[in-house]
Amino acid sequence: MSNLEQIYNNLIANEKLKNGSKYERLAAVVYKVIDESDSVIHDLRLRGDGKTAQHQIDVTIEKSGISKRVLIECKEYNKVIGIGIIRDFFGAIAQIKPDEAFVVTTVGYTKGAINLAKDEGIKLAILREAEDSDWDGLIRTIVLNMEVIMMNTPAITWIASSEEERERVYKLLEENWGDRTSASTLNEFLYDENFNVISNYQDALKPILNAAPKVPNQITKGKHEFESKKHVKILGHFVAVKGFHYEFDSYSNETQSIIDDGGKVASLLFKVLENDSKYLIFEEEIEKWMFDEDGKVIPK
Known part of the structure; x- marks a missing residue:
C-alpha cells in the first residue's frame, strides 16, 4: 500500500477500491479544497456532442455559476509520465471539448509529454505526499512587533x-x-x-x-x-x-504577535507546472470530505 493510499484510508475512508482509484479520489478532494464552490465528481463516463464513443474521466469539475467543464486524468506512477498518456487523454479531450484539461501524476513528465501537453493546451500537475522541503518559498511564520x-x-x-x-x-x-x-x-x-x-x-x-x-x-x-x-x-x-x-x-x-501554521500537518503537495503555483493541503482540509454514491465530493 502506497503512502497516498494510506492518507486516503486515514482521512477519507478505509475502503476497497480498484487500483489507482484512491489517488484519483484524492485528486478530486484536492480540487474541492482549492475551490469549495466547484462541483467535483470522480469517475464519470462522458461522450462528446454527437459522438458514440464513451470516455472514462477520472475527475470532472463543473464550475459554480458559469458553464465551464474541467477534465482531469490521474496517474499514480513511480516514474515520469511519457507522451503516450498525454496522447491518449487528448483523444477524449478532442471529442468532449472541455474548457480545461489537466493531467495529474506523482513524479513528473518526460520532455515529449510536456511538449505535447503545451501544444494541445493540457495543463500538467503534480500531486504527491508533502515533504518538509515543500515549505521552501512559503511563509510559515509571521512575527509582528x-x-x-x-x-x-x-x-x-x-x-x-x-x-x-x-x-x-x-x-x-x-x-x-x-x-x-x-x-x-x-x-x-x-x-x-x-x-x-x-x-x-x-x-x-x-x-x-x-x-x-x-x-x-x-x-x-x-x-x-x-x-x-x-x-x-x-x-x-x-x-x-x-x-x-x-x-x-x-x-x-x-x-x-506570532502568526504561524498552528502546528497543522501538511499531507499533500499539489503543484501546477504551467505557472509554478503550489498548494500544501492539510489533514483537516482533506478529512472534511467524502464521496456520495455518484462519486461527487460532499461534506462529511
Whole structure:
C-alpha cells in the first residue's frame, strides 16, 4: 500500500477500491479544497456532442455559476509520465471539448509529454505526499512587533457659546467655578436647543480625540468647535457650548504577535507546472470530505 493510499484510508475512508482509484479520489478532494464552490465528481463516463464513443474521466469539475467543464486524468506512477498518456487523454479531450484539461501524476513528465501537453493546451500537475522541503518559498511564520500608542484620560473644558452665557454660568456655579469633576462618557450627554439628547459624550468626543496626534510621554492640547451650538449639563444646570478644549498625555505599549501554521500537518503537495503555483493541503482540509454514491465530493 502506497503512502497516498494510506492518507486516503486515514482521512477519507478505509475502503476497497480498484487500483489507482484512491489517488484519483484524492485528486478530486484536492480540487474541492482549492475551490469549495466547484462541483467535483470522480469517475464519470462522458461522450462528446454527437459522438458514440464513451470516455472514462477520472475527475470532472463543473464550475459554480458559469458553464465551464474541467477534465482531469490521474496517474499514480513511480516514474515520469511519457507522451503516450498525454496522447491518449487528448483523444477524449478532442471529442468532449472541455474548457480545461489537466493531467495529474506523482513524479513528473518526460520532455515529449510536456511538449505535447503545451501544444494541445493540457495543463500538467503534480500531486504527491508533502515533504518538509515543500515549505521552501512559503511563509510559515509571521512575527509582528507593534507599538500601540494609547492616551490617558483626557481633560475636557467646555467653551461657552457666548460671553453672556459664560457670565450666566459663572453666577450659577459660584464657588464651583473652575472645579474639575469626573464624568462617565456613556452616561453624560449633549443636548439640542430643546434639551433633547443628541448623543452621549463618548459618541461625540471619541472620534475627535482619536484623530488628535499622540506622542508617547508628551501632552497633546487642542480645541474643537461644533458646527452648531450644543448644551451640556454641569452640576444640574444646562449650559450652551460651542465646543471644547482638550488635553491628554500618551504612553506606548510594545507587543509581539506570532502568526504561524498552528502546528497543522501538511499531507499533500499539489503543484501546477504551467505557472509554478503550489498548494500544501492539510489533514483537516482533506478529512472534511467524502464521496456520495455518484462519486461527487460532499461534506462529511
